[in-house]
Amino acid sequence: MTRGQRALENLDREINDHIEQETLDNIARGMPPEEARQAALRAFGNISLVKEDTRAEWVPVWLDQIVQDIRYGLRTMRRSPGFTVAAVLSISLGIAVTAVVFAAIKAVLMNPLPYARPAELVQLRSEYPKMQEQAHSDWVLWNDTRELLRRTHTLDSLGVYGNAVFDLAGEANAPPEALLGVRMTASLFPVLGVSPMLGRNLLPEEDQPGHRDVMILSYGLWVRRFHSDRSVVGRTVNFNGQGCLVIGVMPPDFMFPLRTVAARTPSPYMEFWAAPIQEYPNPSAQLRAVARLRPGVSLEDARQDLASISRALAHDFPARNRDRILTLNFLSDRNVRSAGKALLVLMAAAVLFMLIGCSNVANLLLARGLIRQREISIRLAIGAGRWRIVRQLLTESCTLALLGGFGGYVLAAAAWEMLPALVPVSIPRLAAARADTAIFGFALALAITNGVLFGIAPALRIAGSDYNIAWSGIGSRGAASSRHDRVRSLLVAAEVALSVMLVVIGGQVMVSFVRLITTDPGFQADRVLASVVLPARERYRNRQQRGLFYKRMLDAVRLVPGVESAGTVDALPFSGENHGGSASSSDAPGAERLEAEIDFTGGEYLQTMGIRLIEGRWFREEEMTESNDGAIVNKLIARRLWPGASAIGQRICVDCTPERPQNWKRVIGVVSSASHAALGEPEKGNVYLSANAMQEAAFLVVRTERPLGEMARAVRRMIAAIDPNQPVFLSVSMRDLISDSVADRRFITLLLAITACLALAMAAFGVYGVISYTTASRTSEFGIRMAVGASPSDILALVFRQSFTTVASGLAIGLGLALICIRSMGGLLAGLGSGNSAFIWIAAGLVSAIAGLACWIPARRAMRVDPAIALGHE
Amino acid sequence: MSTKDEKDRVELLQGTLDLLILRTLRLGPTHGHAIAKTIERNSADVLQVEQGSLYPALHRLIKRGWISVEDGTSENNRRAKYYELTAKGRKQLTVETAKWDKLTRAIARILRPAGQEGKT
Numbered sequence: 001m002t003r004g005q006r007a008l009e010n011l012d013r014e015i016n017d018h019i020e021q022e023t024l025d026n027i028a029r030g031m032p033p034e035e036a037r038q039a040a041l042r043a044f045g046n047i048s049l050v051k052e053d054t055r056a057e058w059v060p061v062w063l064d065q066i067v068q069d070i071r072y073g074l075r076t077m078r079r080s081p082g083f084t085v086a087a088v089l090s091i092s093l094g095i096a097v098t099a100v101v102f103a104a105i106k107a108v109l110m111n112p113l114p115y116a117r118p119a120e121l122v123q124l125r126s127e128y129p130k131m132q133e134q135a136h137s138d139w140v141l142w143n144d145t146r147e148l149l150r151r152t153h154t155l156d157s158l159g160v161y162g163n164a165v166f167d168l169a170g171e172a173n174a175p176p177e178a179l180l181g182v183r184m185t186a187s188l189f190p191v192l193g194v195s196p197m198l199g200r201n202l203l204p205e206e207d208q209p210g211h212r213d214v215m216i217l218s219y220g221l222w223v224r225r226f227h228s229d230r231s232v233v234g235r236t237v238n239f240n241g242q243g244c245l246v247i248g249v250m251p252p253d254f255m256f257p258l259r260t261v262a263a264r265t266p267s268p269y270m271e272f273w274a275a276p277i278q279e280y281p282n283p284s285a286q287l288r289a290v291a292r293l294r295p296g297v298s299l300e301d302a303r304q305d306l307a308s309i310s311r312a313l314a315h316d317f318p319a320r321n322r323d324r325i326l327t328l329n330f331l332s333d334r335n336v337r338s339a340g341k342a343l344l345v346l347m348a349a350a351v352l353f354m355l356i357g358c359s360n361v362a363n364l365l366l367a368r369g370l371i372r373q374r375e376i377s378i379r380l381a382i383g384a385g386r387w388r389i390v391r392q393l394l395t396e397s398c399t400l401a402l403l404g405g406f407g408g409y410v411l412a413a414a415a416w417e418m419l420p421a422l423v424p425v426s427i428p429r430l431a432a433a434r435a436d437t438a439i440f441g442f443a444l445a446l447a448i449t450n451g452v453l454f455g456i457a458p459a460l461r462i463a464g465s466d467y468n469i470a471w472s473g474i475g476s477r478g479a480a481s482s483r484h485d486r487v488r489s490l491l492v493a494a495e496v497a498l499s500v501m502l503v504v505i506g507g508q509v510m511v512s513f514v515r516l517i518t519t520d521p522g523f524q525a526d527r528v529l530a531s532v533v534l535p536a537r538e539r540y541r542n543r544q545q546r547g548l549f550y551k552r553m554l555d556a557v558r559l560v561p562g563v564e565s566a567g568t569v570d571a572l573p574f575s576g577e578n579h580g581g582s583a584s585s586s587d588a589p590g591a592e593r594l595e596a597e598i599d600f601t602g603g604e605y606l607q608t609m610g611i612r613l614i615e616g617r618w619f620r621e622e623e624m625t626e627s628n629d630g631a632i633v634n635k636l637i638a639r640r641l642w643p644g645a646s647a648i649g650q651r652i653c654v655d656c657t658p659e660r661p662q663n664w665k666r667v668i669g670v671v672s673s674a675s676h677a678a679l680g681e682p683e684k685g686n687v688y689l690s691a692n693a694m695q696e697a698a699f700l701v702v703r704t705e706r707p708l709g710e711m712a713r714a715v716r717r718m719i720a721a722i723d724p725n726q727p728v729f730l731s732v733s734m735r736d737l738i739s740d741s742v743a744d745r746r747f748i749t750l751l752l753a754i755t756a757c758l759a760l761a762m763a764a765f766g767v768y769g770v771i772s773y774t775t776a777s778r779t780s781e782f783g784i785r786m787a788v789g790a791s792p793s794d795i796l797a798l799v800f801r802q803s804f805t806t807v808a809s810g811l812a813i814g815l816g817l818a819l820i821c822i823r824s825m826g827g828l829l830a831g832l833g834s835g836n837s838a839f840i841w842i843a844a845g846l847v848s849a850i851a852g853l854a855c856w857i858p859a860r861r862a863m864r865v866d867p868a869i870a871l872g873h874e
Numbered sequence: 875m876s877t878k879d880e881k882d883r884v885e886l887l888q889g890t891l892d893l894l895i896l897r898t899l900r901l902g903p904t905h906g907h908a909i910a911k912t913i914e915r916n917s918a919d920v921l922q923v924e925q926g927s928l929y930p931a932l933h934r935l936i937k938r939g940w941i942s943v944e945d946g947t948s949e950n951n952r953r954a955k956y957y958e959l960t961a962k963g964r965k966q967l968t969v970e971t972a973k974w975d976k977l978t979r980a981i982a983r984i985l986r987p988a989g990q991e992g993k994t
Contacts, residue, residue: 011929014906014955018925021907021948045924053930057937 011054019044065388066395073396083368084400086769087361090762091404091450094354096411097755099435099443101350103416105343107433112332114253114432116193117292120156121331122302124148124289126324139286141320142277144313148291148326151309154302158291159188161257162277166215166239167536167727174225178534178727181215181272182256189273191292192256199233199248206247207275213244215274219252240536241725244274257288258429284320290331303327339430341828342748349505349752352498353759354450359491359498360766362454365397366488367773369462376462389463397455398448405447409440419747430747457487489806492770496810497817499763500847504818506756507843509829513749517742521573522674524610525734529708530572531700531715532729539725547694549723551624554603554700556718562706567605568697571597573676574737575699581655583633583687585641587662594640596685597676598654602693606632606671608703609734616648616669619690626692631665634673634686654687665689678741701734708733748829760850768854771803775858783867792863799859807851815844891923891931893974896959896967899941903958905948906932932957940966 019040026036044050056064077084115121124145125138140148145160161184170176186202195201196216206214217226226232236243255270277287293302310325369376376389413435533553540546550568557566571577581598584591602624606613614635623630631652638647647667654663665687673683704711712731719726739746782795790798819840898904898912909932910925935941940963946956959967 010955015926015929017905017948017952017954018907018910022925025911043925045926047926050926050929053927054933057930057933 007058008051008055011051015044015047015050065391069392069395070399072392073399076396077400080368083364084403087364087400088404088407090357090360091401091447092407092411093758093762094350094357095405095408095443095446095450096415097758098347098350098354098446099408099412099439100415100419101343101346101751102442103412103433103435103439104430105347106438108343108429109340111432112429113258114255114429118332119330120293120295121192122155122291122293122299122328123331124158124291124306124326124328127327128323129325138288140289140326141283142285142287143283143317143320144326145287145289147313147316148306148309151312152305154294154297154305156292156294157187157191158289159191160185160277160287160289161188162285162287164274165534165536165729166244166272166274167241167539167725168225169238169241169725176725176727177225178532178536178729179221179271180729181218181270181274183274183277185277186275188256188290191290194250194254194256196248197251198230199246201248202275207277209276211276213239213242213274213276214247215239215244215272216248216250217246218250218269218271218273219254220269221271222249241539253432291328299328299330339744339748342744345825345829346748346751346755349502349755352502353755353762354446355453356495356498356759356762356766358450358454359495360762360769361397361400361450362457363488363491363766363770365454365458366461366491367770369458373462380463386463390459393459393462394452394455397459398451401447401451401454402444404450405443408447409435409443412439412443461487488770488774492767492806493810493813495763495766496807496847496851497814499759500811500814500844501818501821502756502759503847504815504840504843505821506752507839508822509749510753511839513742513745516680516745517739519675519680521679521738522611522672523573523734525738527703527705527708528609528734529702529704529711529715529731530575530734530737531702531712531719531731532575532698533700533719533726534698534729535726543692543695547692549726550602550694550697552722553719554694554697556722557700557702557715558603560702560711560714560718562704562711562714564703564705565604565608566700566702567601567603567608568693569602569605569699569701570600570693570696571676572699572701572737573609573674574678574734574741577698578677581687583637583641583685584653584656585650587653587656592640593656594637594685596637596654596687598687598689600693600696601632601688601690602697605693605701606688608701609674610703611674612672614670614672615646616667618669619688623690624693628691629665630668630690632669632671632688633667634671636673636683637685637687638667638670640685652687654689679738760847763847764850764854767803767807767851768857771799771855772858772861774803775799775862778862779865782862782865783869786865786867795865796859796863799862800855803855803859804852807855808848811844811848811851814847815840890974891927892935893967893970894921894923895928895931895935895957896940896963896970899957899959900964900967903944903946903956905946905954905956907954908948909957935963938966939963 019037022040022043023033023037026039027033031039041047112118113121123138124140126140126144127137140160142160145158148155149158161182164181164183166179166181168177168179184202184207186204186207189195189201197219199216202214202216205211217232222228222232232246233248234246236245238244250273256273257270293299306326306328310321310327313321313326314324379389380386416434533550535546535549540549554566554568557563571579579598581596582593583596583598584593601619603621604618606618615638616632619630619632631654633641633647633652637652641647641652642650647670650667652665652667654665656663671686671688673686675681676684676686700715702711702715706714715731716728719728782790785795785798786792822840894913895909898909898916901912904912906928907925910923910928913921913923932941932943936943936957940960941957942960944956944958946954948954
């Protein structure tokens with residue numbers, strides 16, 4: 001029973017007691033019982049009215065008044081539907097854009113890691129202080145992790161993992177599938193603080209070398225391949241041609257590592273977590289490790305701890321730990337990267353857009369305030385307090401804003417339904433963004449803020465205006481109106497300034513994005529299909545078998561009709577796979593070692609990719625043998641290692657490490673440079689080797705005239721003919737891979753561009769509305785001017801000059817602010833800082849033209865005023 | 875309220891019921907019916923108060939913090955709500971009484987200006 005119900009019941013009882021008591025008194029005075037009761041009821045009065053009045057006392061007066069005001073506000077809105085629709089739409093759009101960005105921020109920044117106590121989680125990494133740039137160094141060796149656990153006093157626990165591919169044998173209705181997942185130590189999930197939805201975590205003995213394979217399934221895999229069958233836990237399933245015990249299923253929202261690549265790139269998502277890690281026996285295998293800091297330990301403490309351990313390890317294990325230090329980053333830093341800053345810039349843009357909407361609505365309210373001035377004056381005259389009037393007007397604008405907030409939420413929810421499908425995005429956790437109750441609350445809170453923002457100035461002005469002026473018939477054209485005009489001009493200038501800022505910044509980002517995607521990657525991506533084929537270690541037990549399989553596959557694919565050329569590589573550009581190493585022309589200890597991408601290429605890989613030969617020759621088919629020492633280098637390596645001389649025939653030491661100091665190759669060709677990790681990246685060294693290409697291969701590329709989808713099916717058929725159990729992990733066009741590599745920037749750019757376009761449109765309508773309104777209210781003035789001799793073009797010039805002065809001041813301010821933003825925030829958003837002054841002027845010109853048009857149309861209308869009619873109008 | 879003839883009754887001025895309730899409660903905590911009876915008795919049945927209108931007034935006074943309410947037992951052993959004057963209410967009663975006196979004196983002066991009796 002609620003408090004209200006209980007209070008009502010108490011009141012009922014009290015009234016009944018009262019009447020009974022009165023009845024008894026009446027009986028005592030000698031009345032017959034029936035009459036006594038009637039008399040008591042009569043004396044009491046109308047019982048339900050009494051109850052109603054009493055209940056009314058319980059509700060606070062202010063609440064009652066607010067309800068009244070809201071009701072009144074809704075009634076006024078219904079009376080002027082045009083105004084209501086325009087205002088609600090303005091607010092809805094502003095709130096929708098802000099809420100869309102907020103949902104992204106909430107998912108990506110406020111809750112970046114879906115694990116327990118995420119602020120304590122760190123990713124371990126290896127750094128070589130003597131080399132300048134190391135892009136991919138989130139790795140450690142197995143021995144490092146054992147020694148760390150033994151020596152650390154800052155890390156609580158540590159989990160080790162590495163990527164793995166499992167082949168799932170085909171079934172009646174399901175083709176064989178290659179699944180990407182993780183092999184890990186039993187400690188990993190406890191470090192993250194997660195456990196399966198069904199079944200259990202790994203037991204410590206299950207990650208020991210030699211233990212049979214055990215795995216935990218992802219929810220998606222469980223649903224897709226095991227039809228959500230709970231009994232799969234505890235069953236042995238055929239993976240990689242051998243048995244693997246399923247011990248659990250993770251919940252649907254679990255993901256580790258977090259996905260940081262776009263949809264079509266290889267490794268779309270992790271589908272299992274298995275043990276043991278196979279690389280145990282290999283002491284130089286690069287593994288990943290996540291650790292949890294001890295409570296109260298800062299990142300800096302832990303880094304110092306690891307640095308001193310690194311020094312000890314360099315002494316104890318010089319072969320692998322000399323020159324290398326272990327350090328760590330927050331796991332969340334690694335995941336959020338630059339996306340966070342870009343989202344904050346987007347948020348700022350969204351707020352600016354919302355402010356344009358606010359000033360639009362404020363203008364509408366001001367205009368309407370004039371119409372309502374008489375109503376307000378009557379209220380003031382009969383004794384309403386000014387504060388009461390302000391409150392009523394604010395309640396009305398908040399009601400309006402709340403409607404807008406609701407609309408904004410609906411729009412934002414719809415946007416989040418559509419956005420992920422429109423643009424593949426690799427920003428981690430963005431997939432978790434949706435319009436939930438928090439976003440709803442955010443939208444409503446924004447709405448109230450909006451309501452006060454755009455409501456307060458008009459409310460104060462209307463309630464504060466002198467009602468005598470309003471009473472006299474010229475109220476709307478007299479002194480009050482000039483004050484309104486000043487506020488209105490201010491709002492117009494602000495609107496124009498904000499929209500110029502957004503358009504210039506949005507345009508800048510868009511132009512630099514277009515320039516990025518039209519950058520030449522250094523190879524011909526069109527008509528190239530890449531397939532990821534990873535022969536399972538379990539089925540192709542040694543490198544020879546693996547090499548033979550790849551060679552058969554390459555030869556078979558070359559025969560597929562429509563294939564112009566085909567080749568293989570171990571690390572395809574834009575696949576996320578990088579095999580960084582070094583190249584030098586001398587093995588002397590102090591010799592310069594260039595950082596270089598080292599790729600093993602088989603078949604006509606370089607020709608298929610459309611990389612240009614500058615000097616020398618291509619690899620020959622027979623050079624894919626173990627002993628071959630041929631190397632093709634890109635022109636950066638040739639230029640840097642042998643300046644002024646031909647590279648052909650030179651000796652090059654590839655990946656010469658202390659353990660393997662004599663890996664000498666001979667340069668047979670020089671090729672153009674191609675981007676490997678990202679479009680527009682600075683030119684980097686690249687060395688292509690042919691020896692062992694088949695054993696190392698992981699990607700199969702073909703160049704074809706046929707449609708790529710058709711070709712992908714043909715390639716799959718050909719591979720199935722060689723080994724029906726060999727799944728193709730993925731077939732994708734190089735074009736798509738490149739496009740996915742800029743997915744984040746495309747997403748941010750798209751949102752910013754949409755915001756800028758909406759801002760431009762909204763500001764244009766705002767300016768148009770205000771100028772039309774003020775011009776229309778000056779009709780009689782124009783009539784007089786014309787009557788005393790002004791020509792229509794004088795009127796046009798007058799109106800246009802007056803209104804465009806306001807617009808121009810907004811333009812100037814906005815342009816200045818935009819330039820300041822571009823200068824100072826260049827680092828926050830990719831593409832923002834790139835100098836592109838020509839475009840800034842184009843954008844400013846566009847806004848000027850549209851704003852000018854918004855002034856011109858009303859001015860034209862003013863010009864056509866007929867003096868006779870205009871004067872008769874008064 | 876039932877013993878006088880209708881024509882002798884006077885309708886209560888707005889706001890004065892609160893004053894009467896406060897005054898009644900100065901004698902000590904009591905329940906709703908007893909308040910009504912006391913007001914009737916003390917006004918010699920002249921004031922016409924619908925007994926029911928007592929309740930909205932009581933709740934209004936509670937909300938203003940001038941009276942408080944507690945469960946108790948009535949004279950014939952029934953559970954009843956007892957209303958009691960608070961310190962704030964006591965102060966308010968003094969203020970209201972003073973105001974009332976001023977008002978009645980002012981009205982009396984207007985209706986019967988000194989030395990002009992009989993002229994109107």
